[in-house]
Amino acid sequence: MEVAFNFISFVFFLSFIILLHTQWRKKAKPRRKLPPGPWKLPIIGNLHQFMSDSQKPTHHVLGELVKKYGSQGIMKFQIGEISAVVVSSPAVAKELLRSHDLTFTTKQQFLAIKTLFYNGLGVSFSPHGDYWRQLRKIFAMELLNAKNVRSFSSIRHDEIHCLLAHLRSSSGQLVNVTERIGLLMSSIICKSAFGKVFTGREEFLEQIKEISELLGKFDFADVFPSWKVLHSLCSNKNRIMKAHRKVDRIIENIIKEHREKLESGDCLIDVLITQMHKGGLQLPITHDSIKGVILEIFSAGTETSATTAVWAMSEMMKNPRVLAKAQAEVREAFRGKEKLEEEDMDELPYLKSVVKETLRCHPPVPLLFPRECREETVVCGYTIPFKSKVLINVWALGRDPKYWEDPESFIPERFEKSSIDFMGNHFEYLPFGGGRRICPGLGFGFANALSPLAHLLFHFDWKLPPGDTLDMTEINGIAVTRKNDLLLIPTPIHLC
Ligand code: HEM
Numbered sequence: 001m002e003v004a005f006n007f008i009s010f011v012f013f014l015s016f017i018i019l020l021h022t023q024w025r026k027k028a029k030p031r032r033k034l035p036p037g038p039w040k041l042p043i044i045g046n047l048h049q050f051m052s053d054s055q056k057p058t059h060h061v062l063g064e065l066v067k068k069y070g071s072q073g074i075m076k077f078q079i080g081e082i083s084a085v086v087v088s089s090p091a092v093a094k095e096l097l098r099s100h101d102l103t104f105t106t107k108q109q110f111l112a113i114k115t116l117f118y119n120g121l122g123v124s125f126s127p128h129g130d131y132w133r134q135l136r137k138i139f140a141m142e143l144l145n146a147k148n149v150r151s152f153s154s155i156r157h158d159e160i161h162c163l164l165a166h167l168r169s170s171s172g173q174l175v176n177v178t179e180r181i182g183l184l185m186s187s188i189i190c191k192s193a194f195g196k197v198f199t200g201r202e203e204f205l206e207q208i209k210e211i212s213e214l215l216g217k218f219d220f221a222d223v224f225p226s227w228k229v230l231h232s233l234c235s236n237k238n239r240i241m242k243a244h245r246k247v248d249r250i251i252e253n254i255i256k257e258h259r260e261k262l263e264s265g266d267c268l269i270d271v272l273i274t275q276m277h278k279g280g281l282q283l284p285i286t287h288d289s290i291k292g293v294i295l296e297i298f299s300a301g302t303e304t305s306a307t308t309a310v311w312a313m314s315e316m317m318k319n320p321r322v323l324a325k326a327q328a329e330v331r332e333a334f335r336g337k338e339k340l341e342e343e344d345m346d347e348l349p350y351l352k353s354v355v356k357e358t359l360r361c362h363p364p365v366p367l368l369f370p371r372e373c374r375e376e377t378v379v380c381g382y383t384i385p386f387k388s389k390v391l392i393n394v395w396a397l398g399r400d401p402k403y404w405e406d407p408e409s410f411i412p413e414r415f416e417k418s419s420i421d422f423m424g425n426h427f428e429y430l431p432f433g434g435g436r437r438i439c440p441g442l443g444f445g446f447a448n449a450l451s452p453l454a455h456l457l458f459h460f461d462w463k464l465p466p467g468d469t470l471d472m473t474e475i476n477g478i479a480v481t482r483k484n485d486l487l488l489i490p491t492p493i494h495l496c
Contacts, residue, residue, distance in 0.1 A: 032376075032383040035085055037076040038069040045078030047223070057476050059366035062086045063396040073400070074382055080223030084370065084389040088396035090403055090427040092380050093434070096390065097427065100379060101435035102128070104371040108389050111221045112214050115240050116247065122292030124300060125369075128436070131283040138275065138285075139293070140440050143193055143268040149444060153342035155191045156448065159184055160455050161339075167460060167490045174465055178310050178485035181452065185306040186298070188448055193297045195267035198257065200250040207250070208299050208478070210243045216476030251291045269294065301441060303479040304364040305448035310486050311362040312354055312453055315410045317462065317488065318470050322412060326351050327457045340454055345447070348454055353412035355450050359422065359431035361410055364479035366395035368433050394430045403428035422446075460490040 040046050046065075053061045066075045066088040073089020087093050096104055105128035109120050117125050123139050126132040142148075163184050167175060186205055190197045198204075220227075220234035231237065258269045272293060276285045316323035333347040334340055345352075370389035377384050384390065399407040405414070420426045422442060424434035432439035439445065456462070464470060465487055473483040 033381060035074045035076040035382040036069060036071050038065060040078050045080060047079050057474050057480060059393055059395040062393055063088060066396065072380055074380065081225060082223050082389060083385065084391060085384050086391045086393055088393045090397050090400060093392050093397060093430065094427040095379050097435035100377050103374045103377050104390055105436050106372050106374065108370040108372050111219055111235065111237065112240050115244050116211055117295060118288040118292035121289045122296040124296045134281060134283060135289065136440060138271065142271045144440060144444060152192045152444065156188050156451055157342055159187045160452050164455060164459055168492050170490065171492050172489060174487050174489055176485050177313055177488050178482065181309050182306045184452060185302045185448060189298060189301040193268050194254060198254045200253060204250050204298065207243055207247045211299065212303065212477030214240055214243060215478055247295065251294050254294055255290060299478050305445045307364045307479045307481045308355065308358055308449040309452055310482060312358040312449065314470065314472060314482060314486055315358055316354065317464055319410050322354060322410065326354050330454050330457045334458060340458055342451060345450055345454060349416065350412065351454055352450060353415040355446065356415045357410055357412040360398040360429060363394045363398060363431040366393065366480050368392040368394060397428050397430060400428055460492055463489050465489060
């Protein structure tokens with residue numbers, strides 16, 4: 001009897017201690033409130049939702065999913081083994097990039113990025129830390145310093161005049177505007193950053209297209225990293241390696257050409273090679289760092305500005321009212337001039353608004369590269385778990401009806417009397433990103449898009465080929481571009 005009593009007392013005592021302990025734990029660690037998200041399947045998670053809409057670009061699919069399953073513009077989802085959070089609301093983007101920027105400054109390295117971009121040794125993909133800081137500083141001081149940016153305008157001017165000569169010779173004929181603007185931007189970037197257009201530029205551009213396609217593709221190895229046995233069967237690795245070998249050969253040649261003439265050069269590549277030989281930096285710049293920088297300047301600098309200019313032309317063709325207003329502004333501002341000078345661009349506020357509106361409707365990087373959460377963090381009341389990948393949907397921020405009136409329409413006037421800029425302080429408008437990793441080439445990129453447009457409108461009238469209804473479908477890549485090239489017919493005009 002006494003034994004039974006002791007046993008029951010012991011069980012009661014134990015239950016009491018367990019109850020106390022659970023209560024204490026509940027108090028000490030409040031339950032985490034994770035962002036809401038769609039119901040997921042075992043193993044694949046939400047992959048089926050992305051696959052069922054495979055025709056749509058990822059930023060559209062994510063934008064729709066957040067509207068349906070998210071709350072306050074934030075949603076959690078799972079793709080295979082990868083846990084991710086997507087943000088579509090300016091308020092959440094502000095908290096992430098302003099209050100918690102340091103927690104989210106390291107970008108995720110995909111298989112394609114690791115292989116093609118030299119293990120992320122350039123500025124864009126290197127993890128946040130001293131190495132990135134040092135490289136970004138050299139990038140900003142040597143490529144984008146005030147003196148260089150001024151000298152780039154004369155490079156731009158000369159290259160635009162080559163384009164104009166080509167267009168005059170094609171008067172009345174169909175011109176592939178996408179291709180021509182792509183060549184123009186690559187020449188501007190090559191001459192500005194590498195001192196000249198290097199041998200093999202055309203092949204490099206071809207490979208950039210291939211890289212662009214590969215970066216926009218789903219890769220089994222990225223979402224099921226632990227299923228190594230299946231990687232050789234289901235991954236794009238072979239295609240990635242093939243593109244890497246071709247690009248690497250061209251980049252090696254660029255570096256060789258620069259090494260041979262090192263004393264006479266002072267472009268970014270020469271500076272990096274000199275730094276590599278001199279040593280003395282806290283974290284050394286290696287041969288692969290230089291290769292990574294060459295590839296990222298060429299790809300990031302060329303594709304983004306080119307696609308902005310092409311989308312702006314497309315939107316103007318689709319909106320004849322805007323085209324007529326922008327053309328009238330350019331022709332009025334430069335009446336009596338034979339050619340436009342770079343410093344004249346300040347006299348084109350409406351055309352600037354056209355480019356800003358283009359960056360809102362068609363941000364070249366609509367989903368900022370996934371950033372890895374460094375430690376569990378609460379953002380706008382939701383817990384973002386450690387190691388989750390965080391994506392900011394810049395395209396959706398630019399269409400939030402709480403911030404933008406009639407967001408689906410192309411209305412450059414909305415920027416005319418507005419103080420909104422793209423410097424990363426207005427979280428409903430982040431075409432160049434924000435926080436510490438904001439694009440360092442934003443001024444250069446904007447000018448590279450604006451100036452050719454001014455010339456195209458000043459010197460030519462434009463029309464669509466007969467029967468063309470201007471398909472505006474987008475396609476994923478390094479930058480989101482038009483799926484079909486823009487084809488237009490120029491007619492030179494003679495103003496006096
Ligand atoms: C219209 C033109 C351009 C657009 C829309 C654009 C957009 C962007 C965006 C969205 C990012 C990511 C920012 C983030 O993750 O928060 C970025 C990063 C970057 N961009 Fe641009 N960009 C343009 C032109 C350029 C040019 C001309 C260059 C160089 C010549 C350049 C070099 C870079 C680099 C190096 C980074 C990585 C910065 C870092 O991670 O620290 N971009 N750009």
